[in-house]
Amino acid sequence: MLSAPQLSARVSSLKPSATVELTERVRVARASGRKILGLSSGDPNIDTDPRIIEAATRAMHDGDTHYGPSAGSLALRDAIVERESRLSGATYDPADIIVTPGGKFALMAALMAMVDADDEVIVPVPGWVSYGPCVRMCGGRPVPLAMLDTIDVEALARAITPRTKAIILNSPVNPTARVLPEAELRQVAELARKHGFWIIFDQVYRDLIHDGTFPSMQGIEGMRERTFVVDSMSKTFGMTGWRLGYLALPPGASKAVVKFIQHSIYCVPGFIQAAGLEALRLYDQIVPGYRATFEARQKRTAARLNGIEGISCPLPEATFYLFPAIAGDDIEIARHWLDTVDVAVLPGSSFGEAGAGHLRLSVTCSDADLDEALARIEQAGLPSKNQPKTIGVQR
Incomplete structure (x- = not known):
């Protein structure tokens, strides 16, 4: 019997998009009843005018x-x-x-x-x-x-x-x-x-x-x-x-x-x-308002993250992202927040080796959800080095 034809290396060798994958994980978790607060998406979450x-x-x-x-x-x-x-x-x-x-x-x-x-x-x-x-x-x-x-x-x-x-x-x-x-x-x-x-x-x-x-x-x-x-x-x-x-x-x-x-x-x-x-x-008519909203959220978020031991968050110059440096493994910290307090962020290493030791947060959710997410992060803090590893939400 002839073997099945193979897919091209061009597509079979590709790694999934880390940002899209996490979005799908969050979607599955929410469908199961968990209230996941997403600080991971690159979608600005603006209703089209x-x-x-x-x-x-x-x-x-x-x-x-x-x-x-x-x-x-x-x-x-x-x-x-x-x-x-x-x-x-x-x-x-x-x-x-x-x-x-x-x-x-x-x-x-x-x-x-x-x-x-x-x-x-x-x-x-x-x-x-x-x-x-x-x-x-x-x-x-x-x-x-x-x-x-x-x-x-x-x-x-x-x-x-x-x-x-x-x-x-x-x-x-x-x-x-x-x-x-x-x-x-x-x-x-x-x-x-x-x-x-x-x-x-x-x-x-x-x-x-x-x-x-x-x-x-x-x-x-x-x-x-x-x-x-x-x-x-x-x-x-x-x-x-x-x-x-x-x-x-x-x-x-x-x-x-x-x-x-x-x-x-x-x-x-x-x-x-x-x-x-x-x-x-x-x-x-519309863009200056969006810009001001994101800047205000970034300032508020950076101030609260800087109050958490082990996190250093510079104030960004643009966009709706923050990229704080964290004392610890960025993959484990992102997993810890998702598993313990239902907050989704992206490990900085998802964006390449030079991003390790950072997290990417996106302040595109509502102000109420952002405040709740920050309160949960303050509650969770950074995981202890002796804390056992856990398995994140399945994608």
């Missing part, structure tokens, strides 16, 4: 339910061009913009455009859990580089080889909420020019910076030509389930990249793009 929903509904009633341009509607791409000009100072043509089903697919499209078999892509650690797997799915090899508190330009220079095709930079950073300063971006830009590699600049949390200007790679003179910008409506507007993002490309690159869109998703539904267009129109 009714006016955005109405825009999608109107578009559907108006017949925008058919195939559209693979690069995206011209109206939305025009709005994205204006957005980039206003926020980064970079000048784009609408032809340089491709609308995608979320930021993750924008990242995949960028990688598919630049990575050949066995090419290397430098990825930040701690960093978003999907960077490495996306590189592998495109046939490349991720090269992790520690960037917890800074980008060590000398370490970056040592990591560059003749196979280096790109580096992924994320600012503000998931999971640490750090905003990469312009000086660091310029150092990376200089190495990119010297060695001839691309930069993928993931800015999906850009709109959630508390104060000041946002340094962007595409805003540095001469760098738009070698930078692929990944962005999304998800975090800014509470539109995670809508799956709407975009890729801003170097001049002329979209002619090749849009062919990947044609042969994969074809196009993003027009009524979803209509919702995105309305969201951008409402930016000044």
Whole structure:
């Protein structure tokens, strides 16, 4: 008898997403009757503004339910061009913009455009859990580089080889909420020019910076030509389930990249793009309020965590995350809180080795649930080194 065919190593070798897995564990635990307070999800837990929903509904009633341009509607791409000009100072043509089903697919499209078999892509650690797997799915090899508190330009220079095709930079950073300063971006830009590699600049949390200007790679003179910008409506507007993002490309690159869109998703539904267009129109009305809410929660949470022995929590510069350092094993502490007080957080090591000794907390639940979760954490504290290990919620 012939043996069964095997799945490709491309997918069978992938590790599950730590963030998605924990979300599923929490869902199962809640279904069993446990009141799990989630401080682990990257979903901002914002109800989509009714006016955005109405825009999608109107578009559907108006017949925008058919195939559209693979690069995206011209109206939305025009709005994205204006957005980039206003926020980064970079000048784009609408032809340089491709609308995608979320930021993750924008990242995949960028990688598919630049990575050949066995090419290397430098990825930040701690960093978003999907960077490495996306590189592998495109046939490349991720090269992790520690960037917890800074980008060590000398370490970056040592990591560059003749196979280096790109580096992924994320600012503000998931999971640490750090905003990469312009000086660091310029150092990376200089190495990119010297060695001839691309930069993928993931800015999906850009709109959630508390104060000041946002340094962007595409805003540095001469760098738009070698930078692929990944962005999304998800975090800014509470539109995670809508799956709407975009890729801003170097001049002329979209002619090749849009062919990947044609042969994969074809196009993003027009009524979803209509919702995105309305969201951008409402930016000044709704985003400052979201930003202020998250900043207030971060301040309150950091203050209470810093009152717990063994926890040091700096106040973040952006987003809705905190990344406190903890005295102990981050995996065991996360498991301890989940098992003893029903609070879900993510171990920092889920985001790469450089994240070990930290936890990622997301302050996206309600204020009442956040206060209760913090009270439970204060009650539990950090587990004793002699405390036996327990088994967490099954995923």
